[in-house]
Amino acid sequence: MDNTDKPIGIFDSGIGGLTVLRAIARKMPSESLVYFGDTAHVPYGSKSAETVTHYSLTIARFLVKQKVKMIVVACNTASALALEELRRQIPVPVIGVIEPGAAAAIKATRNRNIAVIGTEKTINSGAYKAAVRKLSRQRHEVTGLACPLFVPLVEEGWWKKEVTLLAAREYLNPLKTCGADTLILGCTHYPVIKDMIGKVMGPGVSLVDSAEAIAGEVEWRLEAQGLRRRGRKGGVEIFASDDPARFRRLAKNILGTPFKEVTLKTFD
Amino acid sequence: MDNTDKPIGIFDSGIGGLTVLRAIARKMPSESLVYFGDTAHVPYGSKSAETVTHYSLTIARFLVKQKVKMIVVACNTASALALEELRRQIPVPVIGVIEPGAAAAIKATRNRNIAVIGTEKTINSGAYKAAVRKLSRQRHEVTGLACPLFVPLVEEGWWKKEVTLLAAREYLNPLKTCGADTLILGCTHYPVIKDMIGKVMGPGVSLVDSAEAIAGEVEWRLEAQGLRRRGRKGGVEIFASDDPARFRRLAKNILGTPFKEVTLKTFD
Numbered sequence: 115m116d117n118t119d120k121p122i123g124i125f126d127s128g129i130g131g132l133t134v135l136r137a138i139a140r141k142m143p144s145e146s147l148v149y150f151g152d153t154a155h156v157p158y159g160s161k162s163a164e165t166v167t168h169y170s171l172t173i174a175r176f177l178v179k180q181k182v183k184m185i186v187v188a189c190n191t192a193s194a195l196a197l198e199e200l201r202r203q204i205p206v207p208v209i210g211v212i213e214p215g216a217a218a219a220i221k222a223t224r225n226r227n228i229a230v231i232g233t234e235k236t237i238n239s240g241a242y243k244a245a246v247r248k249l250s251r252q253r254h255e256v257t258g259l260a261c262p263l264f265v266p267l268v269e270e271g272w273w274k275k276e277v278t279l280l281a282a283r284e285y286l287n288p289l290k291t292c293g294a295d296t297l298i299l300g301c302t303h304y305p306v307i308k309d310m311i312g313k314v315m316g317p318g319v320s321l322v323d324s325a326e327a328i329a330g331e332v333e334w335r336l337e338a339q340g341l342r343r344r345g346r347k348g349g350v351e352i353f354a355s356d357d358p359a360r361f362r363r364l365a366k367n368i369l370g371t372p373f374k375e376v377t378l379k380t381f382d
Numbered sequence: 383m384d385n386t387d388k389p390i391g392i393f394d395s396g397i398g399g400l401t402v403l404r405a406i407a408r409k410m411p412s413e414s415l416v417y418f419g420d421t422a423h424v425p426y427g428s429k430s431a432e433t434v435t436h437y438s439l440t441i442a443r444f445l446v447k448q449k450v451k452m453i454v455v456a457c458n459t460a461s462a463l464a465l466e467e468l469r470r471q472i473p474v475p476v477i478g479v480i481e482p483g484a485a486a487a488i489k490a491t492r493n494r495n496i497a498v499i500g501t502e503k504t505i506n507s508g509a510y511k512a513a514v515r516k517l518s519r520q521r522h523e524v525t526g527l528a529c530p531l532f533v534p535l536v537e538e539g540w541w542k543k544e545v546t547l548l549a550a551r552e553y554l555n556p557l558k559t560c561g562a563d564t565l566i567l568g569c570t571h572y573p574v575i576k577d578m579i580g581k582v583m584g585p586g587v588s589l590v591d592s593a594e595a596i597a598g599e600v601e602w603r604l605e606a607q608g609l610r611r612r613g614r615k616g617g618v619e620i621f622a623s624d625d626p627a628r629f630r631r632l633a634k635n636i637l638g639t640p641f642k643e644v645t646l647k648t649f650d
Contacts, residue, residue, distance in 0.1 A: 154429055161422060162624055162648070263545075266534040277531075277548045284545055356430055380430070 115181065118343050121146035123177030123185040128156035128269050129361060130303030131188030132368045137329035146348035148180050154355035157265045158191040159233020170196040172381050174204045182206060183341050186332060190301045191233050194241035207335060214331040215298050215324035216245035222320045223296040227255040229289055232300030234260040242300055257292045261285045268303040271364055279310050286314045298322045306368060353379040383449065386611050389414035391445030391453040396424035396537050397629065398571030399456030400636045405597035414616035416448050422623035425533045426459040427501020438464040440649050442472045450474060451609050454600060458569045459501050462509035475603060482599040483566050483592035484513035490588045491564040495523040497557055500568030502528040510568055525560045529553045536571040539632055547578050554582045566590045574636060621647040
């Protein structure tokens, strides 16, 4: 197989990374995509760095066996905790979601005051703060807030429920006082409830969807390495480590289009 | 050490099993208790039987090293999926929560129509239905319903929040039409939000708190084996596999009394 024709591997702890898959598929419809949702171990956001790194390496090795030309870590927690180790051990380029999100936020903010929401581990890692500092020579205020219930709410499929809006108010109302004009959705599950988050934050705050940001980064990296595929539409293959039927149902709602099947793939 | 003086081991995926610890401590204040909360792997309720059995065996072996005289599986998911294997491999008596809960429900129901709520795995296992059938010669209607968000809501500490009440309504309103006069709280996390569940179900439905039921079973089993400890107050030792400071904070709220410390204990 020509390297260009190889698929892009994408993984997440669950269905959240499908927002990244959707953004990549829209931007580069000719690319073939292989997705792995680690539903047996979701959520990653409350687990230790060692555990998340172990899961991430196992999945990445599986994707390499599927002959991917690049791996997108479509999970902020794994990007924050495991990216370096993945880059050390995996023989294809590995792209995380933190830097593209941070870059988009720097571009969006007018008052250099950025807020970021994510899982406990992502926020406590300080990864977004570090990325903003690395990517801009100007000083930015960066306020982080963990919203642990958003992942289970999205995985439950309660995307339009009053419960989720109430949870969003509970978490985000205190954040509105920090003066940020830009909010990074620092977890790939969050774009699924972007409208609700926007409703709570109000029109004065720009939301940075890391899914969009990462699709841009992937395109740029593929171009730079001469790996961009053109021509007819690429395929999508999806694996989940638990309950593929449920995954397929939720995935259909996120992607808007039904697809053939989700294959169960467990390790050990 | 005299066998009678040995502690009782109790474990759960997180803080939920503390409702069992509390019930045992109230009923038998002289017993010493060792608790393990597997916060690194919570929730168990969406994981495969193999994974839950592996975690349960690892924890049980750790408790055996702490010289416990009995192990209480204070987690419905682990009781439903791993109890047989635990009894096969662990050299002290192992007590699950399913049978005591089922027995209490059979005693409570007037119309032989029982509902049970729990995690996806507990409900899908059909363990409560099987236990009711095993324990009673009379026919009972048993309706199961999974409430996956209750565990994350309790672990987040949102016990009195409007969000949780709304989630309870979302799950339980459809259950009210099944005609059950008794509802088993088939997850040790649920007694923490018992008042809210009762509010939604209304006064016509008896709630069976498996924590109370299991404390009775433990007392009976200790008496039968001559292992009941009497005399001065027993100690409580708590281990958690992730974030012990957070565990201690939440545990204090459940137990009502502060305690010295929670020790971090990780495996592999």
